[in-house]
Amino acid sequence: MGVMTTRAKPPRPPRRPALPLGTATRRAALRLLDAVLRRGEALEAALPAATRDLVSPPDRGLAHAIAAETLRRLPDLDALIDSATRQILPEDAKARMALRIALAQALALGTPPHAAIATVLPLVDGGPRRLVHGVFGTLMRGGAALPETPTLLVPVAERWREAWGEEVVAAASRAIAAPPPLDVTLRDPAWSGLEGESLAPGHVRLVDAGPVPELPGYDAGAWWVQDLAASLPARLIGSGAGQALDLCAAPGGKTLQLAAAGWQVTAVDASKSRAARLNENLARTGLSADVVVGDVLDWAPDAPAEAVLVDAPCSATGIFRRHPDVLHRAHDGVIAEMAELQGRILARAADWVRPGGLLVYATCSLEPAEGEAQLAQFLGQRGDFAVMPPAPGELPAGIAAHPDGYVRTLPGTVEATGGCDGFFVARLRRASA
Numbered sequence: 001m002g003v004m005t006t007r008a009k010p011p012r013p014p015r016r017p018a019l020p021l022g023t024a025t026r027r028a029a030l031r032l033l034d035a036v037l038r039r040g041e042a043l044e045a046a047l048p049a050a051t052r053d054l055v056s057p058p059d060r061g062l063a064h065a066i067a068a069e070t071l072r073r074l075p076d077l078d079a080l081i082d083s084a085t086r087q088i089l090p091e092d093a094k095a096r097m098a099l100r101i102a103l104a105q106a107l108a109l110g111t112p113p114h115a116a117i118a119t120v121l122p123l124v125d126g127g128p129r130r131l132v133h134g135v136f137g138t139l140m141r142g143g144a145a146l147p148e149t150p151t152l153l154v155p156v157a158e159r160w161r162e163a164w165g166e167e168v169v170a171a172a173s174r175a176i177a178a179p180p181p182l183d184v185t186l187r188d189p190a191w192s193g194l195e196g197e198s199l200a201p202g203h204v205r206l207v208d209a210g211p212v213p214e215l216p217g218y219d220a221g222a223w224w225v226q227d228l229a230a231s232l233p234a235r236l237i238g239s240g241a242g243q244a245l246d247l248c249a250a251p252g253g254k255t256l257q258l259a260a261a262g263w264q265v266t267a268v269d270a271s272k273s274r275a276a277r278l279n280e281n282l283a284r285t286g287l288s289a290d291v292v293v294g295d296v297l298d299w300a301p302d303a304p305a306e307a308v309l310v311d312a313p314c315s316a317t318g319i320f321r322r323h324p325d326v327l328h329r330a331h332d333g334v335i336a337e338m339a340e341l342q343g344r345i346l347a348r349a350a351d352w353v354r355p356g357g358l359l360v361y362a363t364c365s366l367e368p369a370e371g372e373a374q375l376a377q378f379l380g381q382r383g384d385f386a387v388m389p390p391a392p393g394e395l396p397a398g399i400a401a402h403p404d405g406y407v408r409t410l411p412g413t414v415e416a417t418g419g420c421d422g423f424f425v426a427r428l429r430r431a432s433a
């Protein structure tokens, strides 16, 4: 009799539980935080790689929103976490990162707490899952909340307190809490297709504007997004028909202003991808400029220009409202490195101003080393340049020139109407030959 054999079925692999919907988005948010906090990368620059697994734009938008909100609220999120753990978790511990993300969603972005924690727990699989779950639960049951006015990072608060005083530190904290309005600059100041508040000719401020490309006049290129403070450097050059150089020009807000004001603009930027965006902006608005991809430390114009605008690369701490990552990345070393580069760019640019012409130096920085100190150093080196203070009516309502003739906007400037970015702008005239 033959022996019946039964073939044993191979054991089933253990079924992996499906990840809660939305975990990939939180994983992307975690990658973004890692890029900013550990590698010092800009949030926007880190987006393509960090969100590579996400196919839908809303998911990418959510990952960005979670990371940005976490960066905005980091000191207060950490204080909550520390209040609920027996031992202080290391700064870069996965558990701390996961808790930051879950709490930012539950306490600042309005995500239901069960969804905030369920989507984050898989990020600590094989690790401190119970700890994360426990700390989150303890905080939620205890009615944890974030303060209405966010706490500024300690090194930033110390730096700005020393430079600008306690009032400005308090205004910066308030500015973090509220989403900034959308400022636009009109190609033709007489155009009236957008309803909003105007603080200067050709400026419109919109609150809760919605998606930018859907606003009236966008497709027709009737305006471009530009913070009120960012519009000051080109406003101080005004209109003209001669040659203007826009150095460090991309993505081109100031190039567009100069071109719209009649100048023959040569716009120079070292970044090919940013210069491509400048070209797109020119195409959309129907304005023209010669766009050069080049390093202004190597490049030189054929002839001096009547007006030269230097919007120098900087720590960008003045744009912290829309880019909270700058607060975490702008360490003293970065500021010193930028200041050294700004001095070199400014020294070259000065030689490209024709006698009697204008030079405008600007940075979107709240660090005196990148503004006031640059101007003082420059004036010490170049006796042929003098500050040309704004004339009455040249500046928007609520923005005044410093007694020394330059313009400095700070947290707290035009706060009642929605504030503006932190900027330093100095206009200088070169002596006639």
Ligand SMILES: C[S@@+](CC[C@H](N)C(=O)[O-])C[C@H]1O[C@@H](n2cnc3c(N)ncnc32)[C@H](O)[C@@H]1O
Pocket (backbone or CB within 6 Å): 247, 248, 249, 250, 251, 252, 253, 254, 255, 268, 269, 270, 271, 274, 294, 295, 296, 297, 311, 312, 313, 314, 364
């Ligand atoms: C503050 S952003 C300019 C913003 C621009 N002016 C606007 O209004 O849209 C500084 C720019 O400087 C460029 N940049 C940095 N170093 C440069 C260099 N050595 N030569 C030319 N461009 C440079 C960067 O690529 C960046 O686009």
